[in-house]
Amino acid sequence: MNDFTKILDKARELEAKVKESQEKIKNIKVEGVSGSKSVKVTLDGEGEMVKIEIANEMLKEEKSIIEDLIVAAHNNAKIQLKSITAEEISKATGGLGIPGFKWPL
Known part of the structure; x- marks a missing residue:
């Protein structure tokens, strides 16, 4: 039993520990760029722009061209x-x- x-x-x-990490992740902000930094997209820790x-x-x-650069910047941020x-x-x-554990991104 011990x-x-x-x-x-x-x-x-x-x-x-996982719950603590999830809270930290919610506060993360990442910036994706494209077109020589002419387009920047910021995502939060849950992947929301x-x-x-x-x-x-x-x-x-x-x-x-602008649409393509937005998609590229978003993909950069998501990576x-x-x-x-x-x-x-x-x-x-x-x-x-952890088998089967995938983060929702």
Whole structure:
């Protein structure tokens, strides 16, 4: 029974660490850029776009070019967010691979 108690204690500890990491992740802000930094997109830790900046000189470009740069900046930010999120979860789990666990991004 003692081993089972230890397992439960470790599981509770891991759960607390993961919850703490989730709270930290919510506060993360990442910025993706494209077009020589002429388009910037900011995402929060949950992957929601919270800001977009387009340089004035870009407004003279064709609509399709601006659209492509927005998508590229968003994708750049999302890659950064996935990396930071994975790192944060790894810290919480001590590098344990949790089968089937995927962060919602």
